Amino acid sequence: MTDGGFAYSQLFAKDLPPPAPRWTGFPKYNFIGGHNDPARIPAAALADAATAVLRRRGADLALYNFDGPQGYLGLRRLVVDKLARRPAIKCTTDDVLITTGSGQAIDLVNGLLLERGDTVILEEFTYGGALSKLKRLGVNVVGAPLDDEGLKIDGLARIIEDLGRKGIRPKYVYTIPTVQNPTGSILPRERREALLALTRKHGVPVFEDECYADLTWEGSGPPSLYAMDPQQVIHIGSFSKTLAPSLRLGYAVSVPEVMSRLVACKRETDSGTGALDQMVVAEYFSHNFDAHVGGLTQTLHDKLDAMVEAVEREFGTAVEKMWYPKGGIFLWLKLPDRIDVTKLVAPAAQAGVVFNPGPEWSCNAAASKSHLRLCFALPSKDIIRAGVAAFARVCFEETGIPERSANIRRTAASD
Amino acid sequence: MTDGGFAYSQLFAKDLPPPAPRWTGFPKYNFIGGHNDPARIPAAALADAATAVLRRRGADLALYNFDGPQGYLGLRRLVVDKLARRPAIKCTTDDVLITTGSGQAIDLVNGLLLERGDTVILEEFTYGGALSKLKRLGVNVVGAPLDDEGLKIDGLARIIEDLGRKGIRPKYVYTIPTVQNPTGSILPRERREALLALTRKHGVPVFEDECYADLTWEGSGPPSLYAMDPQQVIHIGSFSKTLAPSLRLGYAVSVPEVMSRLVACKRETDSGTGALDQMVVAEYFSHNFDAHVGGLTQTLHDKLDAMVEAVEREFGTAVEKMWYPKGGIFLWLKLPDRIDVTKLVAPAAQAGVVFNPGPEWSCNAAASKSHLRLCFALPSKDIIRAGVAAFARVCFEETGIPERSANIRRTAASD
Numbered sequence: 001m002t003d004g005g006f007a008y009s010q011l012f013a014k015d016l017p018p019p020a021p022r023w024t025g026f027p028k029y030n031f032i033g034g035h036n037d038p039a040r041i042p043a044a045a046l047a048d049a050a051t052a053v054l055r056r057r058g059a060d061l062a063l064y065n066f067d068g069p070q071g072y073l074g075l076r077r078l079v080v081d082k083l084a085r086r087p088a089i090k091c092t093t094d095d096v097l098i099t100t101g102s103g104q105a106i107d108l109v110n111g112l113l114l115e116r117g118d119t120v121i122l123e124e125f126t127y128g129g130a131l132s133k134l135k136r137l138g139v140n141v142v143g144a145p146l147d148d149e150g151l152k153i154d155g156l157a158r159i160i161e162d163l164g165r166k167g168i169r170p171k172y173v174y175t176i177p178t179v180q181n182p183t184g185s186i187l188p189r190e191r192r193e194a195l196l197a198l199t200r201k202h203g204v205p206v207f208e209d210e211c212y213a214d215l216t217w218e219g220s221g222p223p224s225l226y227a228m229d230p231q232q233v234i235h236i237g238s239f240s241k242t243l244a245p246s247l248r249l250g251y252a253v254s255v256p257e258v259m260s261r262l263v264a265c266k267r268e269t270d271s272g273t274g275a276l277d278q279m280v281v282a283e284y285f286s287h288n289f290d291a292h293v294g295g296l297t298q299t300l301h302d303k304l305d306a307m308v309e310a311v312e313r314e315f316g317t318a319v320e321k322m323w324y325p326k327g328g329i330f331l332w333l334k335l336p337d338r339i340d341v342t343k344l345v346a347p348a349a350q351a352g353v354v355f356n357p358g359p360e361w362s363c364n365a366a367a368s369k370s371h372l373r374l375c376f377a378l379p380s381k382d383i384i385r386a387g388v389a390a391f392a393r394v395c396f397e398e399t400g401i402p403e404r405s406a407n408i409r410r411t412a413a414s415d
Numbered sequence: 416m417t418d419g420g421f422a423y424s425q426l427f428a429k430d431l432p433p434p435a436p437r438w439t440g441f442p443k444y445n446f447i448g449g450h451n452d453p454a455r456i457p458a459a460a461l462a463d464a465a466t467a468v469l470r471r472r473g474a475d476l477a478l479y480n481f482d483g484p485q486g487y488l489g490l491r492r493l494v495v496d497k498l499a500r501r502p503a504i505k506c507t508t509d510d511v512l513i514t515t516g517s518g519q520a521i522d523l524v525n526g527l528l529l530e531r532g533d534t535v536i537l538e539e540f541t542y543g544g545a546l547s548k549l550k551r552l553g554v555n556v557v558g559a560p561l562d563d564e565g566l567k568i569d570g571l572a573r574i575i576e577d578l579g580r581k582g583i584r585p586k587y588v589y590t591i592p593t594v595q596n597p598t599g600s601i602l603p604r605e606r607r608e609a610l611l612a613l614t615r616k617h618g619v620p621v622f623e624d625e626c627y628a629d630l631t632w633e634g635s636g637p638p639s640l641y642a643m644d645p646q647q648v649i650h651i652g653s654f655s656k657t658l659a660p661s662l663r664l665g666y667a668v669s670v671p672e673v674m675s676r677l678v679a680c681k682r683e684t685d686s687g688t689g690a691l692d693q694m695v696v697a698e699y700f701s702h703n704f705d706a707h708v709g710g711l712t713q714t715l716h717d718k719l720d721a722m723v724e725a726v727e728r729e730f731g732t733a734v735e736k737m738w739y740p741k742g743g744i745f746l747w748l749k750l751p752d753r754i755d756v757t758k759l760v761a762p763a764a765q766a767g768v769v770f771n772p773g774p775e776w777s778c779n780a781a782a783s784k785s786h787l788r789l790c791f792a793l794p795s796k797d798i799i800r801a802g803v804a805a806f807a808r809v810c811f812e813e814t815g816i817p818e819r820s821a822n823i824r825r826t827a828a829s830d
Contacts, residue, residue: 006647007618008672011586013530017683019675022509023483034686036477043473050465050691058458061659062451062793068438094437100515100663103686115428136683171426203422232421244476246690248515257423260434268432268551271449271518274689275661276465378477 028352029387034245034329035378037303040296041244042284049283050276057279065272069263071098071251072278078286079237079251086214087178087224089235095253097262100273102211102238102250104266106130109207109234109252111265113171114139121159121173123151125332125368127181127209128360130174142170143363148323150180150187153194160202172207172234173199178221179212182332182361182373184325189222196229211238211250215297216327230255239281241329242293247277300329306381307331307374307388314392318402320370329377332361335370339399342369347398353391443767444802449660449744450793452718455711456659457699464698465691472694480687484678486513486666487693493701494652494666502593502628502639504650510668512677515688517626517653517665519681521545524622524649524667526680528586529554536574536588538566540747540783542596542624543775545589557585558778563738565595565602568609575617587622587649588614593636594627597747597776597788599740604637611644626653626665630712631742645670654696656744657708662692715744721796722746722789722803729807733817735785744792749773750785754814757784762813768806 060066067073076093083089099105106129114120116138122130124143134141142163145155156173163170175195177187187195199206208225226235230253238250252262285292304325311319311333321334335341341357348355358371376384392405403410475481482488491508498504514520521544529535531553537545539558549556557578560570571588578585590610592602602610614621623640641650645668653665667677700707719740726734726748736749750756756772763770773786791799807820818825 006615006620006670008620010618011528011620012676013526013528016527016676017679019672020484020678020682021675023485025483026478033479035479038474038477041474041476043469043476046473046476047466047469050469050695051462054458054462054465058461059453059456061456061458061461061661062453063441064448064450064660066661068440069435070438100689101686111428112431113426113428132683200421203425205421205423205426240686245479246476246481246687248685248687248689255421257434260436261427261431263435264432267435268547270663271516271655272661272663274515274663274692276692276695277689280465280691 027349027354029354029383029390030378031353031355031374031376031387033375033378034240035375036241036244036329037296037299037377040299042288042292045288046280046284049280053279053283061275066275069267069272070094070096071273072275072282074282074286075249075278078282079253082289083253086220087210088227089224089230089253090227091230091253095255095259097252097259097266098273098278099250099252099266100270101240101248102209102236103129105236105250105252106133106209107269108262108265109172109236110134110137112258112261113205118171119163119168121156121170122363123175123180124364125182125358125362125371126174127176128356130209131360131363141363144173146180146183146185148185150177150183150185150191151175151195153191153198156195157198160198160204164202169202170204172205174207174209175225176209176211177225178210179216179325179327181212181328182330182356183323184328184330184332185323186216186221186326192222192225192228196225196232200229200232206233208233208235210235212241212328213237214242214293215300215329217297217301218326226253234258239285242296243281243285247281248274249277249281297327300377303376303379303381303384304331306384307376310385310388311374314388314405315395315402316404318395330373330375332371332373335372335395336401337370339395339401340369341372344395344398348391348394351390351394353387353394355391442764442769444769444798444805445793446768446770446789446791446802448790448793449655450790451656451659451744452711452714452792455714457703457707460703461695461699464695468694468698476690481690484682484687485509485511486688487690487697489697489701490664490693493697494668497704498668501635502625503642504639504645504668505642506645506668510670510674512667512674512681513688513693514665514667514681515685516655516663517624517651518544519685519688520651520665520667521548521624522684523677523680524587524651525549525552527673527676528620533586534578534583536571536585537778538590538595539779540597540773540777540786541589542591543771545624546775546778556778559588561595561598561600563600565592565598565600565606566590566610568606568613571610572613575613575619579617584617585619587620589622589624590640591624591626592640593625594631594740594742596627596743597745597771598738599743599745599747600738601631601636601741607637607640607643611640611647615644615647621648623648623650625650627656627743628652629657629708630715630744632712632716633741641668649673654700657711658696658700662696663689664692664696712742715792718791718794718796718799719746721799722791725800725803726789729803729820730810730817731819733810745788745790747786747788750787750810751816752785754810754816755784756787759810759813763806763809766805766809768802768809770806
């Protein structure tokens with residue numbers, strides 16, 4: 001025991017994450033996280049929505065879960081109506097569970113199906129948050145190959161068969177079929193059918209994450225997997241990307257056998273999802289969904305173009321491959337093999353640039369050490385341009401690549 | 416596999432809670448849960464607060480954790496100011512973590528300190544949510560004796576010494592010193608000092624839950640344990656009870672060594688606490704805390720009196736002991752030993768009455784089978800009166816007790 005102090009360190013549980021450093025603000029060039037465009041937050045309309053719902057239902061805030069444990073009925077109705085249109089899902093408000101962000105939906109599905117030592121299949125490049133949750137649960141992750149259209153079904157079939165020969169049935173295939181994270185692809189309809197046929201044959205549920213599916217550049221894409229076969233698919237989505245991430249709202253959609261368990265698991269982990277967020281989002285989006293999402297998507301597309309231009313200008317041929325996304329908020333890149341992006345994290349941060357290194361977004365860290373993800377929803381186009389230039393400078397200083405930026409040959413002395 | 420269906424039941428994790436039944440609405444006489452008084456929700460003022468903060472900071476909703484992972488600075492400032500007055504806690508906004516309800520704060524402290532097989536000490540009668548979380552974690556719970564003033568320090572000392580002889584150091588003593596849940600007592604200052612001296616001697620942290628401490632009938636009581644010794648105490652509180660439970664907001668206060676770990680653990684479990692709730696509560700309470708809490712407390716005190724009168728009228732001498740609470744939202748009762756209240760749950764529900772059976776709020780289920788908790792914040796005084804009468808009727812029908820209600824002798828035929 002230190003004098004006056006208390007020997008907490010002897011009492012801490014094993015395997016805690018390292019202590020969080022004191023927060024000192026956001027970096028100047030912030031290319032990570034699912035942040036949204038601040039200029040696209042409809043603050044005045046949200047205030048009107050809050051005023052309307054508080055006048056109508058304010059007294060209900062006195063109750064936990066005033067519309068029951070599946071969430072505010074008005075928001076569940078909105079989800080049902082939204083899904084009926086875009087991915088052509090037929091469901092009722094009884095099939096929808098509102099969650100505190102789609103992250104909680106992932107936790108609930110994991111809690112439902114997974115035990116330490118289980119095996120799951122994810123896309124080879126995938127959402128880092130899903131990977132880190134599985135790691136903490138002690139679950140084995142197998143990566144299935146992707147191409148420019150998404151999951152390669154023949155590759156997935158081989159994996160399931162290989163696992164089967166070892167007596168392993170994966171607990172789920174987690175997929176982001178529409179605006180894949182991080183590659184931005186949209187899985188064609190035929191592959192969706194093949195995926196469902198394959199997993200049905202092997203008795204493997206499909207865990208479909210459609211967090212970005214409302215934010216596509218062209219049309220709405222093929223129906224969701226859940227629309228094609230609700231029995232074997234658990235579907236999740238989010239309002240973080242279409243509206244605002246700090247309103248913590250996502251949802252899960254499933255058949256009753258699964259839903260009754262998800263609801264029971266949620267009741268063990270919280271006392272309900274914040275009601276004001278639910279009421280405000282339901283009120284605002286029930287009048288403004290198409291206009292809002294249309295405008296936001298246009299903004300995101302413009303920012304993507306600014307980022308692609310900046311990357312081409314600053315990195316030139318040093319970018320081996322760029323996955324031009326079909327929607328969403330991120331760009332996935334591959335630099336030459338001899339660049340280990342994890343070694344760029346510290347010097348880039350020093351220059352105010354933060355990005356997602358490939359290994360954090362990949363089932364196979366070693367094979368993705370030259371990949372990286374850049375998010376473009378938060379920064380302005382000017383910040384995107386300046387940040388990508390700053391990043392190229394760091395990259396050159398650390399690796400000698402890119403030799404040319406904006407058609408100017410760099411030398412060590414150029415900075 | 417059922418035809419058309421999918422064999423989920425073979426895939427579910429072990430030890431899942433049973434499926435949740437379809438929700439069919441709240442019972443007529445709802446005496447459970449931490450619900451608040453609907454008439455005391457300041458809907459119009461909250462709408463004004465929402466409008467003000469959305470105008471000022473609406474664009475920030477585009478960011479996760481826009482003031483960093485410890486929560487909105489405006490709400491942390493409010494917590495600091497509130498704590499500086501009532502329980503005389505000296506802390507800064509760096510010492511405060513905003514949580515998604517105080518339930519999340521309990522989860523984080525448990526995650527920080529506990530592993531399966533560890534031992535903790537709780538008050539013999541205590542918050543059912545804390546007990547159920549510990550049960551799921553596989554932690555051993557030892558109940559320390561209470562009297563009408565709260566924890567009996569000599570009894571606690573014997574428990575710690577007994578455990579010590581077995582080589583067990585408890586990971587914490589969890590206490591609700593101000594408006595104890597469920598007995599409603601307020602621990603006197605001398606006992607607080609003795610508790611801190613005892614636990615300091617044995618190197619055991621104190622986990623102080625002050626969820627109800629703002630809702631006392633007379634004055635503010637002695638300083639909180641954290642105010643008396645921040646080094647060895649982790650302090651949590653909530654806005655659920657003072658404002659509205661469906662705004663999911665609580666907080667933890669601790670020294671930096673603990674705080675840096677709590678923040679790291681929170682970052683692993685969510686993507687931040689809902690920002691709109693934080694902004695609205697900070698805005699509203701920064702102008703209205705005293706007036707709001709004063710009015711609410713008066714309402715709660717009136718409802719308590721209505722409930723005490725109803726219990727005395729309907730149950731008479733059949734109530735062996737009633738703990739008259741010094742604040743809060745619940746009344747703790749003991750019926751004669753031969754009544755097992757768990758057997759009243761189903762017939763009471765049939766009559767529209769739900770209550771907390773003693774075993775759910777006790778470290779020793781067998782020793783509390785004749786205890787029960789009745790919450791009075793949600794129901795109106797008329798509902799309280801009618802519900803207690805309905806409950807007495809059920810109790811008589813099931814057990815023959817109480818024989819007299821409202822001075823009328825019951826017979827089996829009276830209903």
